[in-house]
Amino acid sequence: MKITALTLCLLAFGSMATQAAELNAPAPGCRVQTLTGQSSVDPAAFPGKVVYLDFWASWCIPCAKSFPVLDQWQSELGGRGFEVIAINLDEERQEALDFLQQHPVRFTIGADPAGKCPRLYAVRGMPTSYLIDRQGRIREVHEGFKTSDAAGLRARIESLLSER
């Protein structure tokens, strides 16, 4: 009987749904190692800053499109309190490193091969990005990345930066 109960527990646990990150709700904390493994980063731990949290992988073609744009934003808006945190979801770390060789960037890269954070943030496509305001609330969820998205995204980042 005990074993049957245990089996049922296992079944229930396997199909458990996770809590999604919602608009205007505080961004869930999710600390991961940086890709270099030298430190750690939590996208929800940047009080007073506007965070662009990006979930990416080396095999994701639009991600490659987005990286130069994000890098430009980081260098132009970093001084005003803008921070790009890009969490890599590759299972093979080397593939992420190769990608970064081809698309060098200067923002923070986290590594979450186990997929803990995208589960927490309920990522439905690649890439998905989250705009987190100075109060730490998720203000926008952006699925995918097209070059034509950049202008609109940048305008919304600017308006979040002008909030106090």
Next chain:
Amino acid sequence: MNARRLSRSLMLLTPLLAGCATQVAPWERGHLARPEMALEPYPLEASFRQHVFFSKESVSGGYGVGGGGCGCN
């Protein structure tokens, strides 16, 4: 005795069958995204062959209506 056997086999089957129930998450598609995993490894050649096939089939009216088989449609 029988109940125990049943639950034991359930215990063994559960992790196996749980694999069928889990969806591949969007971020777990790295292997699926590899070129060798594509349904059609040579899309250009495939579309060319498809065009030839379509044209030849059109002669006998087996592939909808589309010209007389010269492939110029």
